[in-house]
Amino acid sequence: MGDLNFDPIVGEEVRLLGRQGLYxxxxxxxxxxxxxxxxxxxxxxxxxxxxxxxxxxxxxxxDEVLTDVPADSERLKFDETHPVRCAIEWxxxxxxxxxYPDFIIDYDVEARxxxxxxxxxxxxxxxxxxxxxxxxxxxQERIAALxxxxxxxxxxxxxxxxxxxxYVRSGEARRALxxxx
Amino acid sequence: xxxxxxxxxxxxxxxxxxxxxxxxxxxxxAISAAYYAVFHLLAAExxxxxxxxxxxxxxxxxxxxxxxxxxxxxxxxxxxxxxTRVKDLPDDIVLPNPVSRELASIGNRFKELQDARxxxxxxxxxxxxPTDALTQVQEAEEVFKDWKIEETSxxxxxxxxxxMFGRSxxx
Numbered sequence: 001m002g003d004l005n006f007d008p009i010v011g012e013e014v015r016l017l018g019r020q021g022l023y024x025x026x027x028x029x030x031x032x033x034x035x036x037x038x039x040x041x042x043x044x045x046x047x048x049x050x051x052x053x054x055x056x057x058x059x060x061x062x063d064e065v066l067t068d069v070p071a072d073s074e075r076l077k078f079d080e081t082h083p084v085r086c087a088i089e090w091x092x093x094x095x096x097x098x099x100y101p102d103f104i105i106d107y108d109v110e111a112r113x114x115x116x117x118x119x120x121x122x123x124x125x126x127x128x129x130x131x132x133x134x135x136x137x138x139x140q141e142r143i144a145a146l147x148x149x150x151x152x153x154x155x156x157x158x159x160x161x162x163x164x165x166x167y168v169r170s171g172e173a174r175r176a177l178x179x180x181x
Numbered sequence: 182x183x184x185x186x187x188x189x190x191x192x193x194x195x196x197x198x199x200x201x202x203x204x205x206x207x208x209x210x211a212i213s214a215a216y217y218a219v220f221h222l223l224a225a226e227x228x229x230x231x232x233x234x235x236x237x238x239x240x241x242x243x244x245x246x247x248x249x250x251x252x253x254x255x256x257x258x259x260x261x262x263x264x265t266r267v268k269d270l271p272d273d274i275v276l277p278n279p280v281s282r283e284l285a286s287i288g289n290r291f292k293e294l295q296d297a298r299x300x301x302x303x304x305x306x307x308x309x310x311p312t313d314a315l316t317q318v319q320e321a322e323e324v325f326k327d328w329k330i331e332e333t334s335x336x337x338x339x340x341x342x343x344x345m346f347g348r349s350x351x352x
Contacts, residue, residue: 114296115299129312132315138200138311143319146316147319151286151289154260154289167293167296169297171313172310172313
């Protein structure tokens with residue numbers, strides 16, 4: 001379990017200033033800092049900048065791959081869903097005893113307006129369809145647990161102070177059989 | 182049984198129809214009814230707080246004056262547990278206590294239900310699963326339970342007044 005950080009996440013889309021189109025993050029990794037000494041003027045703990053994170057990017061429109069792009073590069077532009085994705089990835093590490101349920105198969109995050117035109121972020125957790133049922137009937141207890149989980153996530157996301165309306169939902173993941181057919 | 186309770190009962194009935202044979206119409210109406218159950222629960226409480234019941238019809242008219250968008254904004258403002266200040270509350274009105282878990286939950290669930298209601302009623306591009314209705318109905322049930330706990334709190338009076346006057350009392 002680590003602290004919440006805002007490093008890039010594998011799979012998310014980014015833009016790179018000076019280049020056209022979208023890129024997908026295909027790898028996130030750390031490298032030892034080249035500057036390990038401390039200069040005379042340094043005070044306090046080592047700068048977080050010494051924790052050097054790099055990404056490899058792949059163009060969505062071509063086969064172009066860019067490697068060793070510093071994650072804190074000002075050229076790298078994330079969309080507004082980025083902090084939300086980071087928070088969810090952090091929740092997956094079960095921080096502070098908070099359990100990330102194993103029946104959540106995946107999630108998606110979307111930035112758009114809600115029905116009233118408020119700039120909003122929608123998070124949808126995709127749930128294993130079998131989770132909802134017990135002996136062939138919908139389980140009220142399991143649905144309650146799911147709703148409690150989405151409420152807790154919502155509270156974490158509200159704490160990010162994003163100046164967006166936050167909607168956290170759950171829904172059935174489509175079964176692999178359905179997707180294939 | 183109040184209209185709010187009847188609507189919740191209706192939503193429950195529609196959401197629990199056999200998932201193998203139920204229709205999009207049933208699921209969508211369940212989601213819609215779940216929202217309206219909560220809307221009428223809070224609307225009735227607002228009207229009771231701000232209007233006498235005499236002459237006949239006065240309180241009902243007051244209830245009719247509530248506005249969905251405004252209520253959604255207030256719900257959002259009260260949706261963070263532990264908050265000591267809420268957006269758009271005039272400076273001279275101090276929230277007596279930090280926002281409780283119950284009130285935050287009501288705020289969150291109200292706007293979730295409202296947006297889901299809008300999608301269920303108008304967005305024909307969406308497909309709804311029976312479990313979507315079940316989760317929304319249970320969200321509405323939670324609001325009823327949480328309101329039972331919250332309704333006697335000193336924050337509740339501020340919340341209800343905000344639902345009615347939030348847009349205009351910063352004039």
